[in-house]
Amino acid sequence: MANKLISRRAFIGNAALGIGLLAAGQFTGPLLSEAHAQGAQTAQRIADHFSSVKTMMGEFVQFGPKGEQTGGKFYIERPGKVRFDYEAPATFRVTADGRNVLLQNTKLKTMDAYPLSQTPLKLLLDNKIDLSGGRVRAVKEEADLTTIQLADRNAFGNATITMMFDPSSYELRQWTITDAQGKETTVMIFNVEQGMQFDPSVFRIDYAAIDASHAR
Numbered sequence: 001m002a003n004k005l006i007s008r009r010a011f012i013g014n015a016a017l018g019i020g021l022l023a024a025g026q027f028t029g030p031l032l033s034e035a036h037a038q039g040a041q042t043a044q045r046i047a048d049h050f051s052s053v054k055t056m057m058g059e060f061v062q063f064g065p066k067g068e069q070t071g072g073k074f075y076i077e078r079p080g081k082v083r084f085d086y087e088a089p090a091t092f093r094v095t096a097d098g099r100n101v102l103l104q105n106t107k108l109k110t111m112d113a114y115p116l117s118q119t120p121l122k123l124l125l126d127n128k129i130d131l132s133g134g135r136v137r138a139v140k141e142e143a144d145l146t147t148i149q150l151a152d153r154n155a156f157g158n159a160t161i162t163m164m165f166d167p168s169s170y171e172l173r174q175w176t177i178t179d180a181q182g183k184e185t186t187v188m189i190f191n192v193e194q195g196m197q198f199d200p201s202v203f204r205i206d207y208a209a210i211d212a213s214h215a216r
Contacts, residue, residue: 039139040131043148047129049170054078058192062086065183074189079127080116081203096121097205111213113205120161120177123150141167156180 054077061071062084072086080098091107100113101121116122123135131150137160138149146167151160162176174188 039141040136042141042146043131043136043139046146046148046165046170047131050165050172051078051126051128053194055196055198056192056194057196058189060084060187060189062188063186065185074187075198075202076125077198077203078125080122080125082121082125083202095203095205096125097203100205102205102210109213111210113207113210118156120150120152120156120159122155123152123161124163124175138162143167145173 055075057073057075059071060074061069063069070086070090070092072084072090074085075081075083080096082094082096084092084094086092091105093102093104093106095102095104096116099116101116101119102111102113104111116125123129133152135150135152136148137151138147140147144167145164147162147164149160149162151158158180160178162178163172164174165172171192172189174186176184176186178184
């Protein structure tokens with residue numbers, strides 16, 4: 001089901017407010033240190049719902065560690081596949097094909113691939129959102145957002161992913177990836193549709209092209 005279409009300008013205004021609250025620590029305070037059964041049950045319900053959404057697409061606004069803002073369109077196919085097409089003047093594309101994540105700069109003609117299993121994106125794209133094994137670092141329930149912070153120290157060290165969901169519909173609204181150095185990148189999504197089918201080429205990574213770019 002598609003959300004009500006909104007203009008990017010209106011969304012960015014609300015997104016900037018959300019980022020301001022995030023930076024101020026109103027979303028990322030002492031979340032799971034005081035976790036209880038109710039919070040765990042809420043997290044599991046949301047995880048089960050989100051796991052049931054196998055495909056989705058929409059628009060996004062991304063805020064980088066230095067406040068830089070970009071946007072574009074995204075596509076997700078569970079398990080393990082995502083693509084971010086950044087709009088001009090950005091020259092980036094991010095693609096995950098289920099095994100690796102490719103960071104591509106079309107202007108500089110660079111292509112760098114990393115194992116998906118070693119990035120927090122894996123927790124977002126898994127076929128089933130796994131809350132076991134101490135992966136849940138934090139749960140916070142508010143009137144307008146439910147926040148779940150996940151981590152896997154064995155896979156990607158101190159990096160975390162913090163996902164925010166609508167508390168009524170359990171729809172994903174945004175996520176923040178915090179790297180091992182504490183730098184945050186937040187992605188807010190809107191005009192989301194679910195349940196479509198994608199051509200396999202949407203998430204295809206050209207490994208021969210990667211090898212060729214590294215050989216230059």
